[in-house]
Amino acid sequence: MKPSIAARNLRDMYRRLLRAYGLQDWWPARTPTEIVVGAILTQNTAWTNVQRAIANLRQARALSWKALRDLSEAELAELIRPSGTYRVKAARLLAFVATLGHEHGGSLESLLDGDLEAARRRLLAIHGVGRETADAILLYAANRPTFVVDAYTKRILRRHHMIEAGADYESVRELFQISLPADAALFNEYHALLVAVAKKHCRSRAACDGCPLAALPHDASL
DNA sequence: GACCAGGCACATC
DNA sequence: GATGTGCATGGT
Numbered sequence: 443m444k445p446s447i448a449a450r451n452l453r454d455m456y457r458r459l460l461r462a463y464g465l466q467d468w469w470p471a472r473t474p475t476e477i478v479v480g481a482i483l484t485q486n487t488a489w490t491n492v493q494r495a496i497a498n499l500r501q502a503r504a505l506s507w508k509a510l511r512d513l514s515e516a517e518l519a520e521l522i523r524p525s526g527t528y529r530v531k532a533a534r535l536l537a538f539v540a541t542l543g544h545e546h547g548g549s550l551e552s553l554l555d556g557d558l559e560a561a562r563r564r565l566l567a568i569h570g571v572g573r574e575t576a577d578a579i580l581l582y583a584a585n586r587p588t589f590v591v592d593a594y595t596k597r598i599l600r601r602h603h604m605i606e607a608g609a610d611y612e613s614v615r616e617l618f619q620i621s622l623p624a625d626a627a628l629f630n631e632y633h634a635l636l637v638a639v640a641k642k643h644c645r646s647r648a649a650c651d652g653c654p655l656a657a658l659p660h661d662a663s664l
Numbered sequence: 665g666a667c668c669a670g671g672c673a674c675a676t677c
Numbered sequence: 678g679a680t681g682t683g684c685a686t687g688g689t
Contacts, residue, residue: 468670469670480670481670482671484669484670484671485670485671485672486668486669486670486671486672486684486685487669487670487671487685487686487687488668488669488670488686488687488688489669489670490669490687490688491669491686491687491688492670494686494687495686523685523686524686524687525685525686525687526669526684526685526686526687527671527672527683527684527685527686528684528685528686529684529685530672530673530683530684530685531684534672569672569673570671570672570673571672572671572672572673573671573672574670574671574672575671575672578670590670592670592671593669593670593671594670608679610678610679633670634670637670
């Protein structure tokens with residue numbers, strides 16, 4: 443697909459979703475610390491379970507870098523147990539805290555500021571931070587214009603013939619980056635709208651009925 | 665009871 | 678570079 447066509451399709455899709463669902467206000471005004479913690483805890487996990495874990499951390503007054511650093515891995519694991527894969531995630535949270543302390547003087551701003559792609563590479567170098575988590579942290583905690591690609595995003599774009607089967611993360615992200623203005627509020631909203639439409643209309647073939655994207659060329663079997 | 669959810673690291677080919 | 682596997686909970 444020619445880049446100009448893909449760009450037009452992406453913008454058309456956004457207009458349809460926004461008209462159908464309105465502003466989603468995803469991951470609004472919370473502390474950057476809580477957003478980073480949530481981004482790691484939500485890896486392959488339903489958001490309701492992440493909220494339980496975050497509630498535990500808040501209850502334990504552990505939602506700050508200093509408090510997290512002072513917890514043992516076992517203590518942290520116990521607090522975040524409801525979010526699943528808790529031993530893995532405890533190690534990842536502590537890896538993030540350690541990197542922040544050792545290489546950025548404990549300043550999240552210094553980690554996330556500066557050239558966007560450079561900041562993204564710094565995040566990706568942290569154990570436990572992959573592409574989606576890095577982009578979520580940059581977008582939601584620092585308001586940087588990087589698009590968060592998830593399984594829903596790929597599925598919808600695939601169904602609408604906008605990407606190839608098996609398209610990798612970076613190529614899908616790049617499609618958004620080059621097709622849309624670099625606007626964090628837009629990227630935030632677009633991603634939230636994709637999740638909303640997928641949850642409502644992509645669970646089964648029959649669920650396609652009433653989908654705001656049904657008028658666009660698509661293949662519901664994908 | 666299977667399947668999924670706002671993935672990632674690691675091993676293997 | 679692509680594919681397979683372990684991690685582990687709570688909801689449907």
